[in-house]
Amino acid sequence: MAKLSVNVNKIATLRNARGGNVPNVLQVALDCERYGAQGITVHPRPDERHIRRTDVYDLKKVLTTEFNIEGNPDERFIRLIEEVRPAQVTMVPDAPDVLTSNAGWDVAKNYDHLCRLVERFRSWGVRTSIFIDTDLENISWAAKTGVDRIELYTEPYAANYARNREDAVRNYVAASAHAHALGLGINAGHDLSLENLRYFTEQLPHLDEVSIGHALIADALYLGLEQTIRQYREQLAL
Template identity: 60%
Template sequence: MSKLSVNINKIATLRNSRGGNVPNLIQFARDIQNFGAQGVTIHPRPDERHIRYQDVYDLKPVVHTEYNIEGNPIQQFIDMVLEVKPTQVTLVPDAEDAITSNAGWDTIKHKDYLIDVIKAFKQNGIRTSIFVDPEVKQIEGAKATGTDRIELYTEAFAHQYGLGNKDAIVPYTKCAELANELELGINAGHDLSLENIKFFKDHIPGLLEVSIGHALISESLYLGIENVIQMYLHKLK
């Protein structure tokens, strides 16, 4: 079975939009683990528009499954990760003003930089993963950095699958096969959903973990709203 790590950025977005502490990010992290999720993922950004840097520290004693921190390894991020020591750090080359992650690393161009950053994390017992596009040359480049895992950037697959193009899985399968040969662990994430997750998993040999946030939280709203409305109606009788 591939593990499910739930990205809770959207819960922090809701909280921050109103101020206060509703919804309670820390309690939500507890709950999703109690419900069976095998990991918690967060992606703090410099502007703290969703996950705040303080959240990273507050979540540490709460996450008893896998704690995965994603982000661009600027110095502030590196220092924080080395202090918190999560289970895994996922390196993502997102710009400070990016709405969401939209590209993987050029593992060839940034090889030396990634080697240095990954070495620092691994020396501190933190598993490393690199966010990559589904290109064979980038998988080969990732291996040269010394990373433990790659995270396949799945937006292109999800978009094409939604249009009915199931062949969009082909480059991901090829990259997964190569990663297995190179003894790189395989994670995946971005726009994976209830609609496409089974097909994706069935075609990715050795898939260890998926990180899902936006779709999972949105689906929870849809699938849970009827129950909440009925609870309100019952209270109002």
């Protein structure tokens, strides 16, 4: 069964909109764990418009499930990973001003850089993951870096799910099978929701983990956080 990692960036966005510490990011993350989340994800960005660097250090002290830190691996991000030593680092090729992650790595063009990063992070005991699309050659290049996992960028799947879910998932099925054959673990994230998650999970039997933030927090406005996490876990329980 794929694990659910809850991205708490949106909680930090809400807190920062008003100032102060309401809602409390640490408390929400701990509640997510208590309600059944099997991991917590954060994506600190240089402008700290949601998760702050201090949040990352504070979360590391209290979390008991897997801590996943996503981000563009510039020197500041690398130092953060070295100091925090999360369970997993997910390398995402975000520009500093991007609103949300909207593309995966071109691994061949960044091959030497990614190889160095993978070696460095793994030397610190951190599991490594590369944010990537479904191109099979690109996945083959990812495997050559020595990375532990890939995270499939699922916005195209989510955007096309309602129109034709079989077509929407087809490339992901092929990508997952190819990655698994190469010995890679498989994560997925971006716009996965209660509407489209079960079908995606059914079609990708080798899926290890999903990271979900925006849709999950939006659902929690209506269902409550505990019930929402329970329902997401149910979608993954095949």
